[in-house]
Amino acid sequence: MCRRKVGGGTGDRNGGGARDTVWGAMMRGFGRSGIARRVLVVGAIPILVAAAIALGAWILLHEAERARAGAVVATETAQTLAAMNRARADALSGSVAGRDGAERRFGERAATATAQLERLERLARTRGRPPSWRP
Incomplete structure (x- = not known):
């Protein structure tokens, strides 16, 4: 089974794994009219x-x-x-x-x-x- 990461990347930034996916989602939220904006x-x-x-x-x-x-x-x-x-x-x-x-x-x-x-x-x-x- 292949898992796709939300944040993209290698998974080793900021400790890897789940943190990377949260970080990527948060950074994309600044680019659109999401919660962060x-x-x-x-x-x-x-x-x-x-x-x-x-x-x-x-x-x-x-x-x-x-x-x-x-x-x-x-x-x-x-x-x-x-x-x-x-x-x-x-x-x-x-x-x-x-x-x-x-x-x-x-x-x-x-x-x-x-x-x-x-x-x-x-x-x-x-x-x-x-x-x-x-x-």
Whole structure:
């Protein structure tokens, strides 16, 4: 009686005999739409979806950090502008002797506000648009 091997070959690969037939059948399954390909597709789709979700989450975390940094700079700038307004009011309503100090404080606050607005411009996505706050 002649037995035909499923995997083909000499029977001595991977220990020979039954292992060779299983190995050959499994390798042929990758070439056709058999169980092995279905398992690969069913296993690969969730992995690809998880990778896409992880990439989206990383992008969102990066944007959240940019937004937080922008909010911090915007708050600091608003406080600096309020202090600058107080220094201006002090210079206009104060005595002549105190006016020099108020004008100096106003100039310092204005320089600080300018630097903060430039930092905020770098954080914001305003490429191609002229800044509206500059004279």
